[in-house]
Amino acid sequence: MPEKIKILIADDHQLIIEGILSYIKDIDHLEIETTNSCDDAYAKIKVALTETPFQILFTDLSFDNATENSRIDSGENLIKTIKQEEIPIKVGVITGHSETNRVFSVIQNLNPNAYLLKGKCNTAELTFAIEKMLTGEIYYTHEIHQKLLKRALIDIQxxxxxxxxxxxxxxxxxxxxxxxxxxxxxxxxxxxxxxxxxxxxxxxxxxxxxxxxxxxxxxxxxxxx
Known part of the structure; x- marks a missing residue:
């Protein structure tokens, strides 16, 4: 890994953020910021572009705290905005959503660099995912990978x-x-x-x-x- 890796974690539940932080706190050379809203995540990413940009964003898909005043109300829209503006940042999904159609839609339409599941990832997997993302590779946790293979097989048939x-x-x-x-x-x-x-x-x-x-x-x- 490079000497300094700047990561932003976005999730509407602080307990989830604390859990993710507990997995990666002992990984060397990480500089981590967190937020509970997509609007704030987007603002942090944009501001950081002028100084020290974030290299990785980990975001949930659903944000229950979004309101009618939220400009970006979901992780999917956050990723979409980042892709549309061609912001140079690797995006990983950490979510509880494992429904095959949701997974397939997110990966097909948004092409995240990683897709991990809450409650099933750990220090080893997050470290591996970060390494893969930094080298431009894709990482999907085993359960997601199996779902995609099954869906691809079904599509063929x-x-x-x-x-x-x-x-x-x-x-x-x-x-x-x-x-x-x-x-x-x-x-x-x-x-x-x-x-x-x-x-x-x-x-x-x-x-x-x-x-x-x-x-x-x-x-x-x-x-x-």
């Missing part, structure tokens, strides 16, 4: 027919009602036997117990809204 079936499934109490609705790539209608076979494969792929569970899993993975 999700063809247009599968998406049609998943979208129509909640609207019809009987599977037989889907016949005459689902179309193949050539525009022809899918027969009930083919629909049932596709549903069976989807339940296996998404590890769903039944069709209701299948829809819930598809929503969890962000395949359905």
């Amino acid at each position: 999700m063809d247009d027919v599968a998406i049609q079936i998943l979208k129509e499934l909640p609207k019809h109490p009987k599977i037989s009602n889907l016949e005459g609705i689902i179309t193949k790539e050539d525009g022809s209608l899918l027969k009930i036997r083919s629909i049932e076979n596709k549903l069976a494969k989807l339940r296996t792929d998404l590890q769903a117990n039944n069709n209701t569970d299948l829809v819930l899993k598809a929503k969890e993975l962000g395949i359905l809204d």
